[in-house]
Amino acid sequence: MAKHDTYDAIVAGAGHNGLTTACYLAKAGLKTLVVEKNDWIGGAAVSRSLIDGWTYSNCSYVCSLLRREIVRDLELPRFGLQVIPYEGGATFTPEGDYFAYMSDHDALRRELARHSPRDADAYDRFSQAVIRQCRFIRPFLLRNAPDPTSLRPRDLSELLFLVKQAHGLGAKELGETLRFWTMSIGDFLDSYFESDLVKAHIAGAGIIGTGLGVYSPGTAYVLLHHYMGDVDGAIGAWGFARGGMGAISNALGAAFEEAGGEIIKGAGVDQFLVRNGKVTGVALENGDEYHAPIVASNMDVKRTFLQHTDRAALPSAFTKAVERFKIRGSSAKLNIALDRLPSFPAAPKGATFLRGDMHCSTTLNELERAYDDWKDGRWSQDPYFDMLIPSQIDPTMAPPGKHMMTVFVQYAPYDLEVDGVRSGENWNDATRKAMADCVLDKIAVACPDIRERVVHAEVRTPWDIEREVGLTEGNIFQGELTFDQLLFNRPVPGYAQYDTPIRGMYIVGSSAHPGGGVMAAPGANAAREILRNIGKGKSMPDFAA
């Protein structure tokens, strides 16, 4: 018999943002239910063991953006979360050379000078520009996006805050801000550096997860989005969650349950229930129905409204805007179990940069060509990848002496072209293997013995990510991070404050401001908005202070 029950609030989807919202609602005293379609929680912040002894961070794989205010406020370390920084990175060339990024500033200067004496100083100036922009953006992450058309006091004060911050920059820095929000990462890097290799190494952060090329306007911001996090206050630093990214979701889940919340797994939402313009609950695929006056969707905005909500309950202009929302899948992922550490013949013995992010794309042109393939519906024949071996640092990820490698691949299309037909259905074991082979061939530039090291590999295309995690088209950010889809335009103009045309229904995932990445900011901001609307705003801490 189908189950029915009533709650104060229901969160659809146990991704890290949904769980964050749920934590704050439960802590404010609301009887809160989280429903999750998979048999595990975490959405795209998940650790799974697909081969005995190894743990993969199947989707997201490194951590920096997670807001420290939220970590502290929800006491996530008490629930087992430990974030460990990693040390650097490198880009390897087919000629057997490399450019290494090192956390030791003096060594980094020497390494830059080895490639271009001029770029050593340029790097410091580039860093200054980036960090200044990050410092400008960071205060906005845990605030609502200001609505310039609203006259509500709260919106006016948010707008005033934006104006004040922008005014404080001065004309030169404000100009720099506009450059960052609108330029391509390629143009931006060309204005600082001369070494192709150095530029290619840095440019990756401008295209990760994005259906744009290094010379597409807007990619400079994507780089900023990857630099504005921190590990223990070191802005731009990245780390691993001990035990994989699932440790974040599991800590949030445990915090939620301690606060009295309830999670039902293996129970996907079929339909958001709406009556007279008000949300009344959710109907699940298994026939169960749960009722609540507040329903928060952690699904992306497209999936929420185009697949699980009655169109008749929505204004058509809103639906159209949701349809227009860009959420193109552009990345694939290989998770590889290795029988031992592969060799890196180019690297000196004991090189610390092997414990960081590694790449084999050596010029901006090469990256731009990789994008061209994607536009045509192919995976990049000469792909960019962001490759790490976290088991060198985290002993929990693989058996002793063996290793786990995570390879983020850019670009891979959602609707793969085969014989003139573009469709997600074209992704099958054969095409997946062909793409993986293409990536492994390129990894062999850095580690020639990579194929002999592989014990098991999981290949995830945008199609797979959509089907497993639920992200539309497999877009990792729940919507592209381009200026037209940020701030008061995210996800849809007029609904940028987690609210929707349906009363009581909210968008709490990365489709909302400030966007994607394992940040938990949309989830926390949404919770604050929900609690304010029911007169419990005081139960949220004032992060902005």
Next chain:
Amino acid sequence: MVKVNHVPMGLIETPFHARLEPLSRAKSWTGWAGFISPLVLDTVEFEYFAIRNQTTLFDISPMHKYRVTGPDAAAVMNRLVTRDVTKIADGRVGYVMWCDEEGMLIDDGTLFRFSATDFRLCCQEPMLTWLLDTAWGFDAQVLDESDAIAGLSLQGPTSWSLLQDAGFAAAQNMKPFDWREVEPDIWISRTGFTGDLGYELWVPKAKALDLWDRLWAAGDHWGVRAIGFEALNLCRIEAGFVAAGVDFQPVHAVMRLHRGRTPIELGFGKMVHFDKGHFNGRRALLQHREAGARYTLAKIDIAGFKPANGALIYHRKKKEVGFVTSGVWSPTTKRNIALAELKAPYGIEIKDDLWAEIYVNEEGRWDKRLVPVTLQDKPFFINQRARATPPHPF
């Protein structure tokens, strides 16, 4: 002419220095009891995370070590320290404190019990004279073993796995504070200064490098890293451990008056066993207990992200009531933590409305932050893996 053995000038090498020197990228050394000791070998950050995530080696050879033997050895130790040594069994280690006749703390340390007639006391401060004074009239000998015994601290969640791979599987069933001779001349104690899973290994000086090499070779799969004092110091504050000369002033070493504190004032009242018979400082401590603590060393959580080392503590933002003795940002618990000395009744009866005044220098501009302080009753870092027996692999 007499042959004079001139003493060396400056800092001298520990038995492990030959291994530490090549590992030093930071070239950042300090003096510890006259020995060259690393503050940082590579970076504080990565050394710290190796302690909390993998495993680490830290050279503790400069610790002062005293052997007390003889039929009255147990009686001497029981007279010295405030806790009841008869309750520490053979093959066990006890954390101990000892006071002068006024009940003021001289030092803290670890007491290793071989048997009722054989002890080793390990501590920060030189203690030979005080031990000899305490042993006067007893049938016991005191020997300074500081230079004869080398010590290595192996700390972190994979430390047991490393020990096992290094051939020390015999240590598997050791509980916290156990200690035993696992091989001739190699003693292991399950102790440490990090609050995490960890061990300390003790060998005669001549065997030091062999021990290092054996552990280092086995550590490859377990992420072993040599560390310096700074990373360790972060961990000890997270674990709520006090440091001599920092969180309390060893009363024999201070020149100014009224710097002494009792173990009770430092939060170690449970370690003062009044019912065990006489011990140094007992009468004074009884009086102190009657009169009530003058101070308290509190664990505090501080709002914001700026470490509060040296910050003054205020009540109602106005009245100055104490100061931070050790304050750091805790990278594992993601909190701003500190130990702070508060003047009674603050921190004892009055626990609310406390504020820390933190001065921060942000690229040349000084700024003052007044942020709320919350008292904590437990150590900041508590992890079940520290106590699990048999220990977990990681």
